[in-house]
Amino acid sequence: MLFDIFVKFWVTPENVLGIVWSIVTIVGMCMVFHAWQEKWWKSLIPFYGTYLIYKNAWKERKWLFFVQMLFDLLSMISSKFMKKHLKNNLFAAIKTYIETETIDIDINVPYLLICVIILLISMFVVFLLARITYWQICDSLGIKSIILKVGTFIVPQVFLIVDYVYVKKQMRKNDDIGKKQL
DSSP states (O other), rough: HHHHHHHHHTTOOOHHHHHHHHHHHHHHHHHHHHHSSSSSSGSSSSSSHHHHHHHHHGGGEEEEEHHHHHHHHHHHHHHHHHHHHHHHHHHHHHHHHHHHHHHOOOOHHHHHHHHHHHHHHHHHOOOOOOOOHHHHHHHHHHHHOOHHHHHHHHHHHHHHHHHHHHHHHHHHHHHHHHHOOO
């Protein structure tokens, strides 16, 4: 019975695809860490793994990690304020409707607009910085192919694995050339 409920409500196509997508992302980052000769499990540690990504990808501009964290924090705070404001006012409107059968919603529109603008700007900055960081990851791995760089920029979850395979193939090719010269 519990298994049927679990399968019926939790095992939906979007949940399964989300889990698969997350696993592919984790595997890709573990492979990139391995290519950087870092321990793969360090990619799984929150904040520290992200710091190592910025350290290895950006080299002397690793301070961009703190910029991303700042904008992540801004987006969390603004979404929290928005949610709290809407929830409190929505419950007050429902209570007023139950008591008086009139609709009276007291939402501070300028306050919500400021929160939405802050949220959108911070989310855009984080998205753009993350995508440019993926491009930098390709550079740090020595990938020159523009196709791989664009693929990693657009769909990093899949292309991080492709990048790792490409880098390993290039390393094997260089080793074979080195052995032939000896």
